[in-house]
Amino acid sequence: MNDYLDELPSFAKAIRRIGEIIITNIVLIGQIPSPTFQEKKRADFLLERMAEFQVDECATDSYGNPVGIIRGTSETKPPIFVVAHLDTFFNKDSDHSFAITENSITGPGILDNSAGVGVLASLPEIFRRLDIRFESDIVLSGVIQSIGKGNLAGIRHLLQTWSGPVRGAVCLESGELGRLNYYSDGMIRCEVECNISRDDGWEHKFKPNAILTLNEVINEILAMRLPQRPRARVIIGKISGGYKHGTIAYDAKLGFEIQSKSDEMVKVIFNEIQDIVNGYSHEYEVELKLRTISNQKAARLAYNHPLVKNAVAVMKKLSLKPVSEPSESELSVFLSRNIPAVTLGITHGDHFHQENATIKIEPMYKGITQVLGVLMAIDRGVCDE
Amino acid sequence: MNNNDWMKKNTFHHSEFRDIRCLVEEKEKKNLSISLCLPTLNEEKTIAKEIIILKSELMTRYPLLDEIVVIDSGSADKTREIAKAYDVGVYEANDILPDLEKFKGKGENLWKALYITSGDIILYIDADIKNIHHRFAYGLLGPLLLSDDIKFTKAFYDRPISFGDEKFRATGxxxxTELVIRPLLSLFFPRLTQILQPLSGEYAGFREVFEKISFPTGYGVETSMILDIYEKWGLDVMAQVDLDRRVHKNQDTKALGRMAFAIIKTFLNRIEKLGRLDIRQDVFDEMIQYNLVKDEIKPDIFKIENFERPPMIQIPEYQEKFDR
Structure with a gap:
């Protein structure tokens, strides 16, 4: 059953030999801007690349996710999914020209998630060069609308409309090599928006300030006593507001996530924050609104699930040390549908969400090898119990 | 005076040649080989990307290119080191035909590429393209492979410019081209105005064409190439290909002024040789520009000499190597 493990080190060498094809895919795909809700050009290109690499069936689903199916040898085994989200944090105005040196690639979005998508596009050629055939169909998809307000809409739609069972799934993220995600916390992603009326006239000397109001809300959130069990946390992630240094801020916005292993606890904390927001809205006489951007339910595989155990074995065979944290990505959608799935990182990098995000080329070959190893494990039935 | 007959017939879009398998079949049927030359001077930021994309798409995946060579003018950065890491031929221009007098410039690199490469078709692509895509190569090679009449292809683009703050300007x-070469062509060779971007740095052609024309060593090479091919073989052997967008580094106006100087000089030299213009004095070879330095205007003088390499077919080493 574990015979494939011994093949893995030789796979890494063979994959390095076609490294230029993989790098080309990463660059050509990564240089197409793909902000959330505007992924069409990147989706079209990915589809075109899959067709060029002779994937058996290539089409865009009704939601806009490009999907390629490599037919397996068995007509009865359910398919295995490999997905990478297509959207990035960078808008179309950013210079998406990538730079390559002997050992690195630099460009906006490469670490989240252009390298992941480039590897996804390269898998058909890698399978072909390594002469790897699977019993299951391999369904490759670059899913759209993943990040932020996208709320994982692409993967949700893909799985909602997929008829028939799914054997297992691997989600690809550019970084970091060594990550092994197999559980997702319950999560609510929220925005608090504060708007001060401009109708009171400029002569009003003590108007409330939207930024200071949000500051009060933040202080109250930080003062909340969050439980250790079930583990829970509130992450303050984004803030914006105001016009200029000497003018009271009329508008401000705060973005945060509530995360916990327990869905119930997430709801409890959300309700507490709702009370805080309502309280300040009343006290300061400002328009203060709490809005839910997206949410997900907690879901997990057990650490001793065969998929997790085999993924750990694959990584150890490649001298990788698995690091596990909760993941709020496509993984959660698979797990919530009881489809065994893991998220794997492709390589190491720096400046994760900056314009000069950089990936290292050499570790990528090991990262791709672990993906092959996990796919082979799924194809040998580790998710079938 | 001017009609657009050539433009209608000989203008293509790169997408017409995207079936690379078909191009490879045609190349093999005609028993042709193709060399790609990347002339460089301090291009460490873009050279690896160009090599990897062109090599993986047009050598590893489809055998359209038979060789890639980098001809370098003596870069002070890591251009040559990076190029060598990706396993292509890397040469310093000065080391090719070392017994000849040494010059520095893009034209010199292109000329020496004729000696160092072996292809029947030679494709020249500048090494500073930030959005390189293999269409730059197959687009230019398509007409040469699929037509029996076309011997030289030239690129044109929608050209945004990348500025320091890394934002794009929609046009520009x-x-x-618009301020120098187009007015000159309109005055003396109106048919050639159909070539939309005569100064574009990407072109391809048969060795039998390139080896028979002379090459200015510097900026004037694109101008002389078009005029010489037009004079020797006519416009119908040429085609132009729309390669969509090309993103490159912006040059300041003074640098463009020096480029214009070299181009005008090459142009005047050519039309004088053709007897179209009688210049009754020696033209100078210094471009004089001025800078304001601490409230004082000071001249900045650049010597821009017009060296020109003879047709490569006249060089004995070349005759010997290529049995001419």
Missing amino acids: GGRV
């Missing part, structure tokens, strides 16, 4: 570029 081609200032020297």
Whole structure:
């Protein structure tokens, strides 16, 4: 059953030999801007690349996710999914020209998630060069609308409309090599928006300030006593507001996530924050609104699930040390549908969400090898119990 | 005076040649080989990307290119080191035909590429393209492979320019084209105005064409190439290909002024040789520009000499190597 493990080190060498094809895919795909809700050009290109690499069936689903199916040898085994989200944090105005040196690639979005998508596009050629055939169909998809307000809409739609069972799934993220995600916390992603009326006239000397109001809300959130069990946390992630240094801020916005292993606890904390927001809205006489951007339910595989155990074995065979944290990505959608799935990182990098995000080329070959190893494990039935 | 007959017939879009398998079949049927030359001077930021994309798409995946060579003018950065890491031929221009007098410039690199490469078709692509895509190569090679008449292809683009703050301007570029070469062509060779971007740095052609024309060593090479091919073989052997967008580094106006100087000089030299113009004095070889330095205007003088390499077919080493 574990015979494939011994093949893995030789796979890494063979994959390095076609490294230029993989790098080309990463660059050509990564240089197409793909902000959330505007992924069409990147989706079209990915589809075109899959067709060029002779994937058996290539089409865009009704939601806009490009999907390629490599037919397996068995007509009865359910398919295995490999997905990478297509959207990035960078808008179309950013210079998406990538730079390559002997050992690195630099460009906006490469670490989240252009390298992941480039590897996804390269898998058909890698399978072909390594002469790897699977019993299951391999369904490759670059899913759209993943990040932020996208709320994982692409993967949700893909799985909602997929008829028939799914054997297992691997989600690809550019970084970091060594990550092994197999559980997702319950999560609510929220925005608090504060708007001060401009109708009171400029002569009003003590108007409330939207930024200071949000500051009060933040202080109250930080003062909340969050439980250790079930583990829970509130992450303050984004803030914006105001016009200029000497003018009271009329508008401000705060973005945060509530995360916990327990869905119930997430709801409890959300309700507490709702009370805080309502309280300040009343006290300061400002328009203060709490809005839910997206949410997900907690879901997990057990650490001793065969998929997790085999993924750990694959990584150890490649001298990788698995690091596990909760993941709020496509993984959660698979797990919530009881489809065994893991998220794997492709390589190491720096400046994760900056314009000069950089990936290292050499570790990528090991990262791709672990993906092959996990796919082979799924194809040998580790998710079938 | 001017009609657009050539433009209608000989203008293509790169997408017409995207079936690379078909191009490879045609190449093999005609028993042709193709060399790609990347002339460089301090291009460490873009050279690896160009090599990897062109090599993986057009050598590893489809055998359209038979060799890639980098001809370097003596870069002070890591251009040559990076190029060598990706396993292509890397040469310093000065080391090729070392017994000849040494010159520095893009034209010199292109000329020496004729000696160092072996292809029947030679494709020249500048090494500073930030959005390189293999269409730059197959687009230019398509007409040469699929037509029996076309011997030289030239690129044109929608050219945004990348500025320091890394934002794009929607239109722009081609200032020297519109302010210098197009007026000159309109005055003396109106049919050639159909070539939309005569100064574009990407072109391809048969060795039998390139080896028979002379090469200015510097900026004038694109101008002389078009005029010489037109004079020797006519416009119908040429085609132009729309390669969509090309993103490159912006040059300041003074640098463009020096480029314009070299181009005008090459142009005047050519039309004088053709007897179209009688210049009754020696033209100078210094471009004089001025800078304001601490409230004082000071001249900045650049010597821009017009060295020109003879047709490569006249060089004995070349005759010997290529059995001419």
